[in-house]
Amino acid sequence: MPGVRFEQVDLRYERRTVLESIDLDLVEHRVGIVGANGSGKSSLVRMINGLVRPTSGRVLVGGLDVARETRRVRQRVGFLFPDADHQIVMPTVREDLAFSLRGSGLPAAQVHERVEGALTAYGLAEHADHPCYLLSGGQKQLLALAAVLLTEPTLIVADEPTTLLDLRNVRAISARLAALEQQLILVTHHLELLDGFDRVVVIDEGRVVADDAPGPALERYVELLG
Numbered sequence: 001m002p003g004v005r006f007e008q009v010d011l012r013y014e015r016r017t018v019l020e021s022i023d024l025d026l027v028e029h030r031v032g033i034v035g036a037n038g039s040g041k042s043s044l045v046r047m048i049n050g051l052v053r054p055t056s057g058r059v060l061v062g063g064l065d066v067a068r069e070t071r072r073v074r075q076r077v078g079f080l081f082p083d084a085d086h087q088i089v090m091p092t093v094r095e096d097l098a099f100s101l102r103g104s105g106l107p108a109a110q111v112h113e114r115v116e117g118a119l120t121a122y123g124l125a126e127h128a129d130h131p132c133y134l135l136s137g138g139q140k141q142l143l144a145l146a147a148v149l150l151t152e153p154t155l156i157v158a159d160e161p162t163t164l165l166d167l168r169n170v171r172a173i174s175a176r177l178a179a180l181e182q183q184l185i186l187v188t189h190h191l192e193l194l195d196g197f198d199r200v201v202v203i204d205e206g207r208v209v210a211d212d213a214p215g216p217a218l219e220r221y222v223e224l225l226g
């Protein structure tokens, strides 16, 4: 696993402290991040690909300093947002998948082959030439995940990818995520998704308050919410 390391990370917006003294070395295959609304989870994971910069401290991905090697880090990190509409950029499903491989240097025949493979693997073949806006929420999130995976990231960061989905689609997306070979860092309020995870980090008011196996970590989180 490439591993993500937060070294003494603080994040402040003007006088407000959002994250404080974060020291984490995340090397496990599947890591969950939980915490109340506004506790700092999104800010934390957005530092992994440089979307948010720490006020002090460093973030390293596979040993690369995100601040210095943002481009290389972004080639390794696939990011899924809560709302797939924010990352679907092309008019049709097939075009959107092909867009992921722009600049990959692959010959057109290989781009075609990979896109067709992804359409089949993600159950999107019958929608290949449909406008993306006609997809259901679950299909859009599948498309976003398929597009991210085409870039062959070594790490997937998923920030509440099931928040907008119904239960059936929550299950469909979570099964896909759980089956990934890549390291997965998942922020979620759907605690059942963390069954079988290797590690769960609980954030409260910008600090790590528990960091453990899912059982004890989630017990602590529920206590905190209590």
Ligand SMILES: Nc1ncnc2c1ncn2[C@@H]1O[C@H](COP(=O)(O)OP(=O)(O)OP(=O)(O)O)[C@@H](O)[C@H]1O
Pocket (backbone or CB within 6 Å): 013, 018, 035, 036, 037, 038, 039, 040, 041, 042, 043, 044
């Ligand atoms: N660009 C910004 N400027 C000022 N404050 C910000 C900015 N981004 C985030 N914040 C604040 O930082 C805090 C943490 O936000 P963040 O989105 O990281 O929390 P979260 O744990 O992901 O919440 P949720 O579960 O609701 O998504 C919030 O109070 C938010 O208002």
